[in-house]
Amino acid sequence: MTFRTRLADWLQSPLVTNTIIGVILFNAVILGLETSKPLMDQFGDVILMLDKICLAVFVVEIVLKLIAHGFRFFKSGWNLFDFAIVGVAIIPGAQSFSVLRALRVLRVLRVISATPRLRRVVEGFISALPGMGSVFLLMGIIFYIGAVMATKLFGAGCQHLMIDACTDARHAQLLEWFGTLGKSAYSLFQIMTLESWSMGIVRPVMEVYPYAWAFFVPFIMVTTFAVVNLLVGLIVNSMQEAHSQEENERTDAYRDQVMARLESIEKRLSEK
Structure with a gap:
């Protein structure tokens, strides 16, 4: 050696x-x-x-x-x-x-x-990136559609109300949340994370648009409970594959060591 x-x-x-x-x-x-x-x-x-x-x-x-x-x-x-x-x-x-x-x-x-265990987690995450890219693309499409709809329904919709009504604090808040495409996307991201989504955004919107729940509830179900869980599933599956690959590599390494020792023993016996 x-x-x-x-x-x-x-x-x-x-x-x-x-x-x-x-x-x-x-x-x-x-x-x-x-x-x-x-x-x-x-x-x-x-x-x-x-x-x-x-x-x-x-x-x-x-x-x-x-x-x-x-x-x-x-x-x-x-x-x-x-x-x-x-x-x-x-x-x-x-x-x-x-x-x-x-x-x-x-x-x-x-x-x-x-730390081997932490390496396995990171390797599983990295191997999941290609599949995650497709999921992120899907989520981006959903967010874009949702942001356009929210801007049209709750932001631009305020401009069709009475001019005096738009000066009301509630309508001003709606414009702050959904006045532009970027603001709508950010508000929808907050809703997706379930951070103060009900009392913070949805219920105030429903005071002006009572049927706004028909937009927000399906959005939450699709993004939070479907797409996000799909990401988690991809990562878990990749970690399992990384673990299996590591076990196979250990088995191959152990087999190579055993074969090397057997060859060494055979060589010694043949020399005798």
Whole structure:
């Protein structure tokens, strides 16, 4: 077994993996403490030193992985993810720009790449993106149709009432919610999330248009209970497929190890 192979096995050992996860979580706490001005005034030097130590650990880990895997390191998406996050923190002048300083908190995301279960969740989500694109397109069409209808029914409809009535606070509120296509789309998005949809929007609209429920109830049933659940189903199905693929890869790896050992035993027996 070569040095690089032993180094790669050591980096994947539970001891190293758990240590890196611990450093990531500790660094997350440190980055949170940096947002407190009283703590920074009193312990700023210590907090910044601990942050640099955590960054040094991450850099050493990346260097060791580069030594162990060579160019194969860049074939893994998770390795590129770790490399980019750590690279942002060591860019010259990163401490001079507030945006780059804020991006340091992305180091917390490394807990995803260091935890197999979290990686499985993210991989399942990514594999669901193609199917989700079709669902988002469907939802966009539904929202566009709904926004046009809501603008015509509740926004432009107010303009057909008496001019004095449109100055009423209730009608002014309707124009605020459904006066334009963009406002209607935003109001419908709030209704889809079920955030104050009844007392906040629908019931006030029904005071002016008593039959407005005939528009909002089907919209909620289609978007919230049908399309959103379809998205959840796609993600769950993709996660199950990712889990099955991971199990198959483990089985193949174990089978390859067994075959390699059998071949080694056969070779030794033939030499004797």
